Each structure stands twice: as C-alpha cells, then as structure tokens.
Amino acid sequence: MKRVIAIVLCVIVIMPSLDAQDFKMNHFIKALMQKMTIEEKLGQLNLPSSGDFVTGNAASSDIAKKIVAGKVGGIFNIKSLAKIKEVQKLAIEKSRLKIPLMFGMDVIHGYETVFPIPLGLSCTWDMNLIERSARIAANEASSDGINWTFSPMVDISRDPRWGRVSEGNGEDPFLGAQIAKAMVKGYQGDDLSKNNTIMSCVKHYALYGAVEAGRDYNTTDMSRVRMFNEYLMPYKAAVDAGVGSIMTSFNEVDGVPATANKWLLTDVLKKQWGFKGLVVSDYTGINEMVAHGIGNLQTVAARALMAGLDMDMVGEGLLTTTEQSLKDGKVTMARIDEACRKILEAKYKLGLFEDPYRYCDENRAKSEIYSISNRNEARSIAAQSFVLLKNQHQLLPIKKSGTVALLGPLADNAENMGGTWSVAANLSKSVSLKTGLNEVLGDKVKILYAKGSNLDDDSAFEKRAGMFGKSFKRDNRSAEEMISEALIIANKADVIIAALGESAEMSGESSSRTNIEIPQSQKNLLKALIKTGKPVVLVLFTGRPLALQWEQENVPAILNVWFGGSEAPYAIADVLFGDVNPSGKLSTTFPQNVGQVPLYYNHKNTGRPLTGNWFQKFQSNYIDISNEPVYPFGFGLSYSSFSYSEITLSSKKVKGNQDLTATITITNNSKIDGKEVAQLYIRDIVGSITRPVKELKGFQKINLAAGESKTVSFKITTDDLKFYNYELKYDWEPGEFQIMIGTNSNDVKMAIVNWEK
Ligand code: BGC
Numbered sequence: 001m002k003r004v005i006a007i008v009l010c011v012i013v014i015m016p017s018l019d020a021q022d023f024k025m026n027h028f029i030k031a032l033m034q035k036m037t038i039e040e041k042l043g044q045l046n047l048p049s050s051g052d053f054v055t056g057n058a059a060s061s062d063i064a065k066k067i068v069a070g071k072v073g074g075i076f077n078i079k080s081l082a083k084i085k086e087v088q089k090l091a092i093e094k095s096r097l098k099i100p101l102m103f104g105m106d107v108i109h110g111y112e113t114v115f116p117i118p119l120g121l122s123c124t125w126d127m128n129l130i131e132r133s134a135r136i137a138a139n140e141a142s143s144d145g146i147n148w149t150f151s152p153m154v155d156i157s158r159d160p161r162w163g164r165v166s167e168g169n170g171e172d173p174f175l176g177a178q179i180a181k182a183m184v185k186g187y188q189g190d191d192l193s194k195n196n197t198i199m200s201c202v203k204h205y206a207l208y209g210a211v212e213a214g215r216d217y218n219t220t221d222m223s224r225v226r227m228f229n230e231y232l233m234p235y236k237a238a239v240d241a242g243v244g245s246i247m248t249s250f251n252e253v254d255g256v257p258a259t260a261n262k263w264l265l266t267d268v269l270k271k272q273w274g275f276k277g278l279v280v281s282d283y284t285g286i287n288e289m290v291a292h293g294i295g296n297l298q299t300v301a302a303r304a305l306m307a308g309l310d311m312d313m314v315g316e317g318l319l320t321t322t323e324q325s326l327k328d329g330k331v332t333m334a335r336i337d338e339a340c341r342k343i344l345e346a347k348y349k350l351g352l353f354e355d356p357y358r359y360c361d362e363n364r365a366k367s368e369i370y371s372i373s374n375r376n377e378a379r380s381i382a383a384q385s386f387v388l389l390k391n392q393h394q395l396l397p398i399k400k401s402g403t404v405a406l407l408g409p410l411a412d413n414a415e416n417m418g419g420t421w422s423v424a425a426n427l428s429k430s431v432s433l434k435t436g437l438n439e440v441l442g443d444k445v446k447i448l449y450a451k452g453s454n455l456d457d458d459s460a461f462e463k464r465a466g467m468f469g470k471s472f473k474r475d476n477r478s479a480e481e482m483i484s485e486a487l488i489i490a491n492k493a494d495v496i497i498a499a500l501g502e503s504a505e506m507s508g509e510s511s512s513r514t515n516i517e518i519p520q521s522q523k524n525l526l527k528a529l530i531k532t533g534k535p536v537v538l539v540l541f542t543g544r545p546l547a548l549q550w551e552q553e554n555v556p557a558i559l560n561v562w563f564g565g566s567e568a569p570y571a572i573a574d575v576l577f578g579d580v581n582p583s584g585k586l587s588t589t590f591p592q593n594v595g596q597v598p599l600y601y602n603h604k605n606t607g608r609p610l611t612g613n614w615f616q617k618f619q620s621n622y623i624d625i626s627n628e629p630v631y632p633f634g635f636g637l638s639y640s641s642f643s644y645s646e647i648t649l650s651s652k653k654v655k656g657n658q659d660l661t662a663t664i665t666i667t668n669n670s671k672i673d674g675k676e677v678a679q680l681y682i683r684d685i686v687g688s689i690t691r692p693v694k695e696l697k698g699f700q701k702i703n704l705a706a707g708e709s710k711t712v713s714f715k716i717t718t719d720d721l722k723f724y725n726y727e728l729k730y731d732w733e734p735g736e737f738q739i740m741i742g743t744n745s746n747d748v749k750m751a752i753v754n755w756e757k
Helices: 002-035 038-044 062-068 081-094 118-122 127-143 163-167 173-188 224-231 233-240 262-272 288-292 297-307 317-327 333-349 362-368 372-385 433-441 459-464 479-491 520-531 549-554 568-576
Strands: 074-076 102-105 199-205 245-248 278-280 387-391 403-407 446-450 495-501 536-541 557-560 642-644 653-655 660-668 674-684 695-704 709-716 735-742 748-756
Touching (some): 038 333, 081 102, 102 333, 118 127, 118 173, 118 372, 127 173, 127 362, 173 233, 173 695, 224 233, 245 262, 262 297, 278 333, 288 297, 317 333, 433 446, 433 568, 495 520, 520 536, 520 549, 536 568, 660 674, 660 695, 660 735, 660 748, 695 709
Parallel strands (some): 074 102, 199 245, 495 536, 653 748
Antiparallel strands (some): 660 709, 674 695, 674 735, 735 748
C-alpha cells in the first residue's frame, strides 16, 4: 500500500514538472520563432558538413558567412574542439538571433577509443556492454564539442555482399531492437542536457539493408507484412527508447525514395509510432532524388519537406528552393515552422540555449578521451565480440611458451584494426597485432613474422580497399617469394597464426562485394601453411559474413575477430592465449557461397521444404550444394563446452493472457569457466499468414564456472507471439507453438505449447 501511495505521489509530482518543462520550452521556442524571418527558419533546416573548416580559416569560409547570416542549423564531422568553439562563437556573437549550432558526427563505434564495428559488437549479445560502449563514446565525443551522433545504424541485412552489414547488428529484428534500445540509452542517458550525453540519430530509415543485389544505394522493394514483421522493428525500438532524431535512407520504399516518402515519415513514424524528434536526410539525400527521377531540385525538396523531413544534410535543397515553393503553393508555412521547431527543440533539449559551449570542455577532453580506463573497457568488450568458429582438438588457447609464426597481411597493419567508420580515431595511436601480441606476451613467447601475401593480388583492388589512410603498403615481391619467406618462418614455429581476411575498408559504405571469400592471394598463403602440417590458427578479420566452406573443412582453428577497434590487438592476444574465454555468437548467418544469399535462419517454410537429406527432386533445394549455412545465426564456440537439458514448460496448455515459463538447465562440462548465450526461439506453427520456421524471442548470457550447472528460465507472454497480420494489425493467434531453446539457431531443444485465446 505504502508503495502504491509513493508511486502515485511520484506521478503527481513528476507529471506537472515534465509538463512544466515542455511548457517552458514551447514558450521559449514560440517567442524565438516569432522573431525569425523565413530565411532564418530555413537556415535552421540546413546541415552542411565541416567542409573548409577542417582545412581553411573558419571565420572567413563560405559556411562561416552563412552562419553569420543565420543560414545554418548545425554542422557535422568537425573534429577539433578549438574549431567547434570558433564556429559556435560565430553563431552566438555574429548572427542576428544568436541561435547556437548543433555539432554532429558519425560516432559509430566509439570516438578515439574505438570499439568493435557494430556487427562485431552485436555478437556480444550483451546489452550492458553495448550500452556501455555508447556511453563511453558519448563521454568522449561530448567533451570534444560533439552533441549529436549519427548512430545507431539498425538496418537489418541478410546480404553479406552489402558492405554496410558491418555497421549494423545483423539479420535479426529482435536482437536488432534490443541493441537499438541499448545504444540510444547509452548515448542519450536520461537527460540530454547533461554535458556528457549526446543526441542519438537512428538510421537509415528505412529498409536500407535490403538493397537489391547487395549493391549500395540500390533499389529496395518488399511487402508491408515483411517490413513490419522483419525490418522496421529496430527503428521502432529506437523511437520507443526516445531517440532524439532519425535519418532517412538513400533507397526507395514502395517506389518513392525514403526521403520524400510521406507514408514512411508521417503516417508510420510520426502518427503511428508517435515520434516527436527531428528527421534528417542522409548526405545529399534530397538532391539525389533528382537522379531517382521524381523531379527537379525544387520539386524533390518540397516533396521531402511535405513528407515530414525536417533537416537537409549537405545538399542545401531546402535552403535554396523552399521560398519559391512556398510562393508556388507546393509547401506550407505550417510545415516549415514545424521543421524549424523540431531543430530548435533538439537544441533546447541539449541545453544549448542555456550554454552554447556546454560540450566544449578542454579539461574533460583531456581526461575523458582515449583514457586508460576507456581503453581497458574497450579491450574487454572487443574480446567478447570475437566468435570462435572452430577449435579442433582444443588447439586454442595457445600456450604462453615456445615459438609462434605470425603471418599474413593483417598481422602487422595497425591502421586497419579499428575497422570502417571510425572517423574520430587517431590512427597514429593504433597498434598492430604484432605489437599487441609482443606487448601482452613479453618474452614468454617468441614471435616470428612475415607478411606472407598482399591483401589481394590485384594492386588496384588493394588501393580501393585501403582508403582513408588504411593502406597496406604493398609488397612488390612476387606472391611465390612472399609465400616462401612465410614458409621458412612457419617451419620454425610451434603454432602458426594466420592473420587474414578483409581490410577495414572492404566493408562499410560503398564497399559492396560480389565475391565474399577471403581474397585469393591470402587463400593461397593459407593453403601453403596448412600443407606444412603445423597447427594453424586463422585469425579472421572481416566486416561481413564470409563464405568459409574451405576454411571450415581445412583449418583446425578459426577465431573471427571482425574489426575489434583501437584495442583489438590486445584483445586478440587475450583470447588466443587464454586470458579470456571467447563467448561471442554470430548475429548473421555465414553462407557456403554467395549463391545462397540471402540466407537467414528465420526464413519461411515454403510449400516444398526440404524433408530429409539433401538432395530431393522437387523440393526447395539446390542441385549443387545443400541449403545449410557454414555457421548458423547464434553460433559461437567457447573454450568451455556446454550441454543443455530438455525443456520444462510450466504448462503444456495456456489460456488467454496467462504466462508460460520455459526452463532449461545448462551445464559447463569443461574445466574452464565460461559464458554462454542461451537463445529462445518460437515457431507459430499455423497462422493466418505464413510464419517463420523460428524467431528469436529472448536470450540470456550467463556465466558458468567449470563444472557448474545453472537453470535458465524464460517467461513467455502473448506479447512474444504477436506479429503483424495481413491487415497489418499487431496481434497473436491461438494454436500450437514450438518453444525452442539452444546454443545457436540450429541446435535447439524443443517443446510444444498449446495457447488458447
Ligand atoms: C552515410 C551516413 C552518415 C552520413 C554522414 C552518409 O554517406 O550514409 O550513414 O551518417 O554520410 O557522414
């Protein structure tokens, strides 16, 4: 009773104060907007990139003139506290209304302390760690002048050809939604006006991960049932978590580019989901709609604005054409006002009207950025993002003694460790795997090194794959010479570590591939190393799922380390030599070859599912390879070995809104303490529309000491059974459900429940 009274009192006390805050903000913004000319209002919608601030003299640059004229709302990707202050000063001291600027940046997986690429981070399946990584990134960025990040990227993708799979959280809507929430919470905290929280921008709304043929910026087309059930969930989760802004995607949705898609931006986002924040385009997203073929710049800008877009990144389409559109009756003053208000509200919530320099604190910058404690956390998080794909005869962990041959183009390349989209990273501070191993192992292990091969035989390809200061310093010797040198070293060692795979920039934006294997030059090296008969550990660097059929069949141990960030080399040493037991689980399926793409665990059954072994004529399979992946979603080994009991259900028949509890006992059968991610999947056996063969509905990451058993319970409610039906109504349907729990999406125990209305 006391508790109830306390809650009621809290509500009574908190509610008016929230309203009062909103009231104060509305009052302030209304008064400000009354003073604004239409040019100044449109100026707020303008978001140029840092441009000549980075190189030139800030105060006399072209953007500076626009700032003074009130024609800029914010700027992004300036990394310099001094410059940010200088620029803010222009707005505050020289512009008529002294409206502060917002400063955005692509703080995607860390600031100077770089965390694993998002795809890697998602493999931790640990929401606290993920939130923590965003919190640290916000701490660092906010002390360096940044108050807005274009993250998280939550585009579901089932296509490893698409380079931007590296920036997302994999193929699953449920996992993606949990991560979206954790990231937003990490960046924004519980109060945006604090000087160490920043506004998050979820992107790219919507469906960007479903571009045809995995080619970046390409067309997207899918049914609404699929959109709502599979692709939109993570964006919605970010909105529900209170994300301050959302970025539209480059692709079209239903034949209309997302940036001008009224159904997407207004009907779904604002009306159905109740999004109250600001909607920003992607880089020149408005202008690009001219090439999409829906009109000239004035037309597309007007369409974007009237569809619900508030802010124009880089292209200045809104700034330069909207007044004319107003005269022509193509846009309304009400919509211009609303867009302007959204941007002013964001600034207000960030506390910029109170103190425009709130995020510029040299002292904080000195102590926060790339601090030892941040780097230590990043090292631990990186180690937990690695996925052990194979470990024949417990080859790993390697003993801390003897001689190791460290070979491959990624073995001594510091710049590539952080991965793609680490714009704030200080590459001069990064270390290579070779340096990391030497530092961690000291003189306990003798490390011999040779490059062994170039990243790729084709030097032009290698150049494209080594952009943004991440070059591979090409070796001009022949491939044979490089392999011979590597073999001499390999023959002197007890264990071979082959550091191979992709470069950082082989994934990321505009880095789509049609061949998703390890480049041939490196495969040739790997084959030669295997032939020595020495134990070979493949340390695999990649920003996407690769086709690893040959490697799975021939290499004794494979540790997938993605791109683990600034501390990756140390974290790799920690895992390879047993200081950390790997616990990462894949958030995407690894296919046998690119021809199987898209291959994902939560597919539909079809009318002719493969029953029995491959191959069956007139069933849904291929004549050349089976339907199986090399590694399924949720897969990842440990140095421990775990076993699962059968599932116990609290009841086999459940009615209406009763709960169900599914319980399982997991045992660590090894002599090593470890972590396991228990995964809950549900299959709705009969539906009014076809339902996936299984869908992730829960997971728990648990610690299990050597020999220990733990009981893990999942509470299941009708919320877990809901889906968007043919009428796009979100509801559950009675009937039989398979409840599955296991160590990955393929390897599960199963029980059946009957759930009546
Ligand atoms: C990317 C966005 C990014 C923006 C700003 C675009 O090219 O698609 O993800 O936030 O650039 O750098």
